[in-house]
Amino acid sequence: MAEETVKKKLRCQRIGCDAFFTEDDNPEGSCTYHDSAPLFHDGTKEWTCCKKRSHDFTLFLQIPGCKSGKHTTEKPVSEKPAPRSSNLMPAPVPVKASPEVASSKDACARCRQGFFCSDHGSQSKEISKKTSNPAASSAAEGDVGTSAPPKKIVDINTPQICRNKGCGKTFKEIDNHDSACTYHPGPAVFRDRLRGWKCCDIHVKEFDEFIAIPPCSRGWHNADAS
Numbered sequence: 001m002a003e004e005t006v007k008k009k010l011r012c013q014r015i016g017c018d019a020f021f022t023e024d025d026n027p028e029g030s031c032t033y034h035d036s037a038p039l040f041h042d043g044t045k046e047w048t049c050c051k052k053r054s055h056d057f058t059l060f061l062q063i064p065g066c067k068s069g070k071h072t073t074e075k076p077v078s079e080k081p082a083p084r085s086s087n088l089m090p091a092p093v094p095v096k097a098s099p100e101v102a103s104s105k106d107a108c109a110r111c112r113q114g115f116f117c118s119d120h121g122s123q124s125k126e127i128s129k130k131t132s133n134p135a136a137s138s139a140a141e142g143d144v145g146t147s148a149p150p151k152k153i154v155d156i157n158t159p160q161i162c163r164n165k166g167c168g169k170t171f172k173e174i175d176n177h178d179s180a181c182t183y184h185p186g187p188a189v190f191r192d193r194l195r196g197w198k199c200c201d202i203h204v205k206e207f208d209e210f211i212a213i214p215p216c217s218r219g220w221h222n223a224d225a226s
Contacts, residue, residue: 007022007023007024008022009021009022010022010023010071010073011073012031012033012071012072012073013072013073013074013075013076014031014033014034014065014069014071014072014076015033015034015035015036015037015038015065015076016032016033016034016047016063016064016065017031017032017033017065017071019031019071021071026070026071027070028068028069028070029068029069030070030071031065031068031069031070031071031072032064032065032066032067032068033065033067033068033069034047034049034050034065034066034067035049035066035067035076036048036049038060040192042190043055043190043191043192043193045057045060047063047066049066049067050063050066052066055193056193057193154173154223155173156172156173156174157172157173157174158172158173159171159172160172160173160221160223161223162181162183162221162222162223163222163223163224164181164183164184164219164221164222165183165184165185165187165188165197166182166183166184166197166213166215167181167182167183167215167221169181169221171221176220176221177220178218178219178220179218179219180219180220180221181218181219181220181221181222182214182215182217182218183215183217183218183219184197184199184200184213184215184216184217185199185216185217186198186199186200187199188210189203193205195207195209195210196210196213197213197216199216199217200213200216
């Protein structure tokens with residue numbers, strides 16, 4: 001008979017709580033929880049309700065709840081972002097500028113530099129194309145005889161810092177050769193809790209271990225690497 005009187009303990013289903021309770025012992029404020037679903041992006045974990053975040057998943061789970069209430073056995077429904085209001089202003093319809101306005105924009109210093117001009121409004125499409133595609137404009141200039149800028153000339157005894165990924169050593173051009181540098185040619189990869197190099201396909205969890213991954217390629221030191 002004594003066993004029958006023992007109340008069955010239930011498990012709270014609120015996000016961030018997960019505690020056990022009974023219906024007779026469930027006062028207001030006994031449960032602390034998060035009322036919004038977590039967000040995982042670029043290795044960062046964030047509670048969208050209180051904007052608290054962490055890169056470590058264990059520490060992320062230990063972030064205390066930002067709301068309080070009673071325990072419940074009902075699974076919460078994740079809140080979805082509120083829909084954008086339909087009363088937003090419609091996108092402006094571009095108006096083709098007349099030849100007179102276009103020519104005045106070409107002569108205007110603010111329009112040529114890409115700034116908004118109160119006299120001429122937004123820039124014409126032709127000017128925007130010129131400023132948004134510098135590679136094409138430089139190629140066009142090369143067709144008319146403009147040479148590429150000269151490469152920086154450095155004294156062979158001047159100390160320089162190698163910019164190859166994973167190197168960072170100081171070198172002199174007089175000592176540089178085709179196997180002087182050990183580096184990673186591929187990009188670094190940061191995904192979820194892993195860090196690594198795509199070139200040698202090595203991935204670790206800790207940042208110190210990532211820094212200690214040995215370079216997988218040899219080549220020339222390069223002070224101008226991108």
